[in-house]
């Protein structure tokens with residue numbers, strides 16, 4: 001470790017003249033000398049013995065004082081050196097790189113970890129500008145930041161908000177995390193930067209982000225595949241089974257009519273079968289609509305949402321007020337209308353299953369280039385524990401759907417009690433082809 005550099009990091013005041021023994025000895029010597037000098041003055045120069053004693057005493061006191069002072073200086077120097085050596089050992093054994101620069105941003109301290117991190121020997125780094133270890137494109141900005149930091153008067157702070165980049169002696173770059181502190185007077189300021197190589201952590205974070213993105217895409221694909229499958233089954237139930245059942249019902253009606261004059265019992269049986277077919281048609285329609293309302297594809301989100309709200313109110317007995325703003329709801333892409341529909345459906349199912357509400361409100365609007373919707377109830381409200389339930393998938397699925405489209409979803413206790421689900425999905429590029437935003 002460079003000694004000159006260390007001096008910048010530590011200031012040890014010599015304790016000369018402060019030690020009580022030195023003060024006592026000094027005071028006694030000065031008092032004795034004073035007495036002798038006064039005696040010599042009173043008795044005149046008539047006593048050569050007194051004069052000689054006075055001179056010897058004066059010499060002794062001055063010599064003793066000088067010796068004590070010299071010793072104190074030596075001891076203070078030794079203390080300073082020992083303290084600097086301790087500090088040097090700490091700085092040099094630190095796991096993090098430590099670099100100190102002067103006011104001109106030239107390096108005056110470069111510890112062992114810095115040597116390894118920057119692959120540069122200390123002798124080569126000392127005296128070099130800090131810029132040497134900063135990629136070219138960041139140099140001007142970095143210099144300005146340090147100067148600005150010097151003017152703030154703040155003693156230390158973390159550097160940068162996003163990832164910082166440093167430059168090794170071999171020209172390779174690596175990400176760092178750093179904090180800076182300052183000491184000294186204006187014009188003689190020293191800045192110490194403590195930095196850590198975060199290459200591994202950044203690689204792990206990047207990998208985690210990539211995996212999360214992949215999982216999100218996978219989940220979106222699974223949802224889309226499920227949606228396609230539901231649509232296919234809903235259509236087959238509605239079209240094929242529906243038509244067959246209708247044909248069966250017409251045949252039964254024909255049979256009942258034919259049998260009416262001949263066999264009353266058989267005619268009644270045929271009519272009962274017709275009524276059962278009616279029920280089967282209704283059940284098929286309901287199952288088909290639960291799977292996926294075909295009107296979502298055929299008529300659009302506004303109609304499908306209206307039907308969903310009516311059906312919810314009818315089935316649950318909870319009053320539901322539906323407010324719809326924005327004419328262009330039918331121009332939404334299939335991805336958006338499906339997501340909004342499924343989030344509404346899950347929110348209403350949750351109200352029916354968990355809230356104990358009497359009233360609910362659904363608002364769907366197209367505003368400022370985004371689709372916004374709210375589902376609120378006046379029930380028992382949702383707690384943080386409810387939101388964190390690991391096995392519940394409804395809210396997670398809602399979040400996933402909205403996030404996949406670049407939107408945001410919030411589930412919280414509503415201001416008037418109850419629960420409120422609020423979502424916003426930006427429509428940029430989410431309209432049907434050819435539709436105006």
Ligand SMILES: Nc1ncnc2c1ncn2[C@@H]1O[C@H](COP(=O)(O)OP(=O)(O)OP(=O)(O)O)[C@@H](O)[C@H]1O
Pocket residue numbers: 350351353354355377379380381382383386387389391392393394395396418419
């Ligand atoms: N409107 C609401 N009012 C009161 N509590 C609610 C409401 N909506 C959700 N909750 C609470 O939040 C929890 C999580 O809801 P979520 O929809 O994720 O799961 P779930 O409905 O229990 O199960 P599923 O996975 O079948 O949807 C619920 O178990 C319930 O306790």
Ligand SMILES: [Mg+2]
Pocket residue numbers: 346349350393394395
């Ligand atoms: Mg649920």
